[in-house]
Amino acid sequence: RRGLRGDSSSPLQQAPPPAPAPVTAAEAARADTPSPRPPLAVRSSPTRCAGSKGTNIATALWQSPRQPLTSMQSPRQPQVVCSSMPVTATGDKPAATVAENTEDVMVSLAELLRILGWALHSMHRYACDETLAALRLLPARERNSAWVLALQGRCHFELADYNRATQVYARCCDAHRFHKAGGLEYYSTALWHLREATSLGVLARRVLDGDRLKPQVWCVIGNCFSLQREHEQAIRFFRRAIQVDPSFVYAYTLIGHEYATLDKYDKALEMYERALNIDRRHYNAWWGLGSLYSRQEEHQKAKYHYQNALAINRNNAVLQLSMGLSLRSLGDSEQALELFTAACRSSHCDAPAAFQQGSMLAALGRHQEAILVLRHAQKLAPREACVHFQLGSSLASTGDARKALVHLTMAMDLCGGKDTKDHEVIAAAQSELLRNT
Numbered sequence: 001r002r003g004l005r006g007d008s009s010s011p012l013q014q015a016p017p018p019a020p021a022p023v024t025a026a027e028a029a030r031a032d033t034p035s036p037r038p039p040l041a042v043r044s045s046p047t048r049c050a051g052s053k054g055t056n057i058a059t060a061l062w063q064s065p066r067q068p069l070t071s072m073q074s075p076r077q078p079q080v081v082c083s084s085m086p087v088t089a090t091g092d093k094p095a096a097t098v099a100e101n102t103e104d105v106m107v108s109l110a111e112l113l114r115i116l117g118w119a120l121h122s123m124h125r126y127a128c129d130e131t132l133a134a135l136r137l138l139p140a141r142e143r144n145s146a147w148v149l150a151l152q153g154r155c156h157f158e159l160a161d162y163n164r165a166t167q168v169y170a171r172c173c174d175a176h177r178f179h180k181a182g183g184l185e186y187y188s189t190a191l192w193h194l195r196e197a198t199s200l201g202v203l204a205r206r207v208l209d210g211d212r213l214k215p216q217v218w219c220v221i222g223n224c225f226s227l228q229r230e231h232e233q234a235i236r237f238f239r240r241a242i243q244v245d246p247s248f249v250y251a252y253t254l255i256g257h258e259y260a261t262l263d264k265y266d267k268a269l270e271m272y273e274r275a276l277n278i279d280r281r282h283y284n285a286w287w288g289l290g291s292l293y294s295r296q297e298e299h300q301k302a303k304y305h306y307q308n309a310l311a312i313n314r315n316n317a318v319l320q321l322s323m324g325l326s327l328r329s330l331g332d333s334e335q336a337l338e339l340f341t342a343a344c345r346s347s348h349c350d351a352p353a354a355f356q357q358g359s360m361l362a363a364l365g366r367h368q369e370a371i372l373v374l375r376h377a378q379k380l381a382p383r384e385a386c387v388h389f390q391l392g393s394s395l396a397s398t399g400d401a402r403k404a405l406v407h408l409t410m411a412m413d414l415c416g417g418k419d420t421k422d423h424e425v426i427a428a429a430q431s432e433l434l435r436n437t
Contacts, residue, residue: 128155150182184216188223215241215248283312317346351380385414
């Protein structure tokens with residue numbers, strides 16, 4: 001549901017108002033009265049990134065099935081065929097020149113539509129870096145439009161850069177007053193990942209003053225209650241989003257995430273399948289099904305669903321980690337290592353990826369390589385007991401007993417109480433190391 005984890009300093013933002021009291025269930029229920037205004041004809045393509053609520057890297061992927069992974073209701077394929085790089089109006093001027101002169105040069109309408117089409121088509125393929133590159137070619141006026149800002153925030157959200165995503169969405173909402181509710185569901189999900197309860201509560205109050213016949217509004221309210229661990233209330237408001245728009249696929253997936261958190265796997269399975277019946281390219285639902293099967297140790301079924309998710313979004317680090325763990329459970333160590341290595345390239349999911357890569361290298365007997373990778377994971381997550389334990393085990397395998405004992409002792413200090421299973425495992429490893437020295 002969520003991977004690894006900001007304030008906006010945009011000049012367009014005004015000073016934030018005093019934080020109101022948190023939204024209560026009674027207030028939200030009273031707000032359920034339909035607005036006299038007609039609903040806007042808004043069709044969105046929702047997604048939720050997978051990740052983890054927990055702080056333990058070793059179990060982060062299984063504690064909270066939102067996603068990561070962190071997916072969108074597929075937009076139609078653009079009718080205009082766009083090249084990999086936009087062509088300028090003159091045909092021979094390089095695209096970089098357009099980027100340098102966008103502040104003072106007006107592009108033609110055809111060129112503007114070409115760039116927008118390229119950006120949308122790239123987002124359809126989840127090529128987020130390519131989408132951001134296309135949006136940077138737009139003139140300043142178009143770059144500050146509500147549609148472009150929402151698309152830019154979506155790109156950062158898909159890249160798991162939640163700090164930057166919240167900054168862009170906040171700028172969009174302040175400048176355009178929740179224009180067509182575009183991206184509100186992703187904005188609230190990014191705040192959920194960052195554990196920004198106050199900001200999410202303020203956003204929930206603001207959207208209730210708008211059009212309540214938009215499903216995105218009820219997703220914001222549901223995320224607010226989910227962050228407060230009131231999962232039944234969250235499910236209630238996600239269902240309200242479905243009542244407003246039965247084709248709003250994101251709400252089905254969010255309900256599935258809540259049921260999975262409550263360990264109601266049969267209901268979660270039903271909601272994920274209903275999401276896929278609406279949109280087969282909604283990779284979050286594929287990930288959710290794979291996560292359910294992984295929890296039940298049905299790794300072959302989990303592999304199948306993770307493969308379908310990766311076929312849609314190949315560059316998602318959480319999907320790569322999840323698939324790698326399933327392959328590791330099935331005994332395919334080499335392919336699992338390739339996926340862990342690929343996930344390490346993500347700048348927003350490199351700590352768990354580095355830990356899994358180091359653990360896989362250690363399991364393959366490549367302890368020197370494992371030590372280098374695990375030291376990198378230690379720098380990224382210095383207070384994770386599992387990282388110190390795995391690093392100590394690898395150092396012990398290379399004969400460096402003194403450093404191994406240091407890391408095992410640190411792991412014991414960080415693992416919690418003496419009555420935990422982790423404490424027993426670490427104590428046994430320490431005893432064995434002392435006997436061998």
